[in-house]
Amino acid sequence: MVEDRSETLLKVEEKYMPPPSIVESAWVRDYETLYQESIKDREAFWAKVAEDLHWFKKWDKVLEWNYPYAKWFVGGKTNITYNCLDRHVKNGKRNKVAYIALDEDSREKKITYGELLELVNRIANGLKSLGVKKGDRVSIYMPNTVEAVACMLACARIGAIHSLVFAGFSEGALRLRIEDAKAKVVITASYTKRRGKKIDLLATAQRAIDGLDFVEKVIVWDRDGDVLNGEDKFFVSLDELISTSSPKCEPEVMDAEDPLYILYTSGTTGKPKGVLHTTGGYMVGTYYTTKVVFDLKEDDIYWCTADIGWVTGHSYIVYGPLAVGATSLIVEGAPDYPDPGRWWSYVEKYRVNIFYTAPTAVRMFMKYGEQWPAKYDLSSLRILGSVGEPINPEAWHWYFKNIGREKCVIVDTWWQTETGMHMITTIPSYPAKPGKAGKPFFGIEALVVDRHGNVLPPNTIGNLVIKTPWPSMLRTCWGEPERYEKYWNTIPGYYLTGDLASYDEEGYIMILGRADDVLNVAGHRIGTMEVESAIVDYPAVAEAAVIGKPHEVKGESIKAFVILKKGYEPSEKLVEEIKYHVKQVLGPIAVPDEIEFVEKLPKTRSGKIMRRVLKAQELGLPVGDISTLED
Numbered sequence: 001m002v003e004d005r006s007e008t009l010l011k012v013e014e015k016y017m018p019p020p021s022i023v024e025s026a027w028v029r030d031y032e033t034l035y036q037e038s039i040k041d042r043e044a045f046w047a048k049v050a051e052d053l054h055w056f057k058k059w060d061k062v063l064e065w066n067y068p069y070a071k072w073f074v075g076g077k078t079n080i081t082y083n084c085l086d087r088h089v090k091n092g093k094r095n096k097v098a099y100i101a102l103d104e105d106s107r108e109k110k111i112t113y114g115e116l117l118e119l120v121n122r123i124a125n126g127l128k129s130l131g132v133k134k135g136d137r138v139s140i141y142m143p144n145t146v147e148a149v150a151c152m153l154a155c156a157r158i159g160a161i162h163s164l165v166f167a168g169f170s171e172g173a174l175r176l177r178i179e180d181a182k183a184k185v186v187i188t189a190s191y192t193k194r195r196g197k198k199i200d201l202l203a204t205a206q207r208a209i210d211g212l213d214f215v216e217k218v219i220v221w222d223r224d225g226d227v228l229n230g231e232d233k234f235f236v237s238l239d240e241l242i243s244t245s246s247p248k249c250e251p252e253v254m255d256a257e258d259p260l261y262i263l264y265t266s267g268t269t270g271k272p273k274g275v276l277h278t279t280g281g282y283m284v285g286t287y288y289t290t291k292v293v294f295d296l297k298e299d300d301i302y303w304c305t306a307d308i309g310w311v312t313g314h315s316y317i318v319y320g321p322l323a324v325g326a327t328s329l330i331v332e333g334a335p336d337y338p339d340p341g342r343w344w345s346y347v348e349k350y351r352v353n354i355f356y357t358a359p360t361a362v363r364m365f366m367k368y369g370e371q372w373p374a375k376y377d378l379s380s381l382r383i384l385g386s387v388g389e390p391i392n393p394e395a396w397h398w399y400f401k402n403i404g405r406e407k408c409v410i411v412d413t414w415w416q417t418e419t420g421m422h423m424i425t426t427i428p429s430y431p432a433k434p435g436k437a438g439k440p441f442f443g444i445e446a447l448v449v450d451r452h453g454n455v456l457p458p459n460t461i462g463n464l465v466i467k468t469p470w471p472s473m474l475r476t477c478w479g480e481p482e483r484y485e486k487y488w489n490t491i492p493g494y495y496l497t498g499d500l501a502s503y504d505e506e507g508y509i510m511i512l513g514r515a516d517d518v519l520n521v522a523g524h525r526i527g528t529m530e531v532e533s534a535i536v537d538y539p540a541v542a543e544a545a546v547i548g549k550p551h552e553v554k555g556e557s558i559k560a561f562v563i564l565k566k567g568y569e570p571s572e573k574l575v576e577e578i579k580y581h582v583k584q585v586l587g588p589i590a591v592p593d594e595i596e597f598v599e600k601l602p603k604t605r606s607g608k609i610m611r612r613v614l615k616a617q618e619l620g621l622p623v624g625d626i627s628t629l630e631d
């Protein structure tokens, strides 16, 4: 996990200047000046941001840093739902649409800020009536819908801690999360739909809680009204809670450091960690990054294609956009069903201005071909975002050309469940370099260091670390403070991200992937991502994953698993062509010894290739925890 310095294969890159119209109207036009200011006095910087938001009582102190424990906005009192809902309703935005929700059959439902506030309050009162109090945990296993968002906010309204579990997870993963959080109540739905098929979430939830006697109630969103009979009082109908509860619910007065939510994420070892986020700092960080990184304006239509079950959904479908007061799309179901034009038809129909997705989705659409987006009018788009993994230059260019039509800026946002908010990116007014996430965000000091914490020179691969605390950082791992402390004491003095990175002479940071995904071939350290990017760059290739295999002479040799584009057949000739191509792009040491053509790659549900699964299979080793595997 912790890496020493070594030489790299990084190449010279291009730079894309943002269109003047975007620069002129941007919230932040001069990155450098504001960045310097924000670093000189971090506390003053974040305090100024926090003043945009409503506090029942102002903080006494911006930061209390008791390494490795941080408290932000100490003594401040607020409620995040007040800032996400009441504040806008009071400021004349009662009738502004908060969400345009679309299910897989493209059935549309719009909900205004005023309506969402009432819905949240009704559910909040319903939770109270079931005995849920401040500090209690509520597990939410729901599809990507407004109903799920309302349940999250209802928890936050009364100070209960929500713990979302992605609806694509199965029984075991769900049980582990409910059990670890000791959830008093579980909220689920009768089903979600994916590729036209109903997926029974309630049945999975029932199996998951079998024997967990601390679970007192299961609230069910009975979508078609056909699964609850009203006899078993253990199951409560969400619709009934809504219709029988009052639409008025005073927001719980929350301390800035009171917990907001737990979200489980995989580490390198052991069971998933319950990352804990608190109220004040998380609110400030997600509010400000949503506004500035997406340059979100009052009339914009914003769409983050993530699922609320992941941190991207928490920060950039729910809390950030609502804190800013945006109109967002929220979409249930598969991106390419009923056909690969689905997403682009929504961009056209709703005149989406800001679109935020993952490289894996971009590459999937590359595979379908540019004729799909070409059918639609995508001229409303202004800003495109990327998140979740490094975006290879090939995908970056495709996204830029076929979705952005060469007039949008791309913000490649690097961050983690643990960081809560964007940490490295280029803001829209700043030039972007394809394949490089960019610069540290305001108030963030990101460095590349060796395992002793020495800062490395430019163009050298090392550990990506963060030097100083930031408002939306995780505060602990639920019930496992030692795992939290490990982030800060593996390389003492720094928060260790677990990612490998390098920076160039201009300070642009390039993420090379997780520390455990790195190859060492004949003493040369090569990011799996670099090789994959080079392979994918070859016209016949749709997707690739690379692993290191033990090698007698070189230490490690490279094996690549490759998915071909439609119309190409595996052949020895193609193997040689791809190898030659990699050699041309990266150099001889990066050429895979083996190339195997496959139909599919093991991926997490958030789209990350699970190289360790490939590696274990290849080496005949146990595959370990695969609870996050898609298939």
Ligand code: 6R9
Pocket: 265, 311, 312, 386, 387, 388, 389, 390, 391, 412, 413, 414, 415, 416, 417, 418, 437, 497, 498, 499, 511, 513, 514, 606
């Ligand atoms: C937000 C999210 C975090 C890990 C992170 C890194 C990878 C995320 C990235 C990126 C390169 C980006 N990652 N964004 N790598 N460029 N723009 O994905 O959170 O699920 O916790 O994953 O994802 O490896 O460490 P999470």
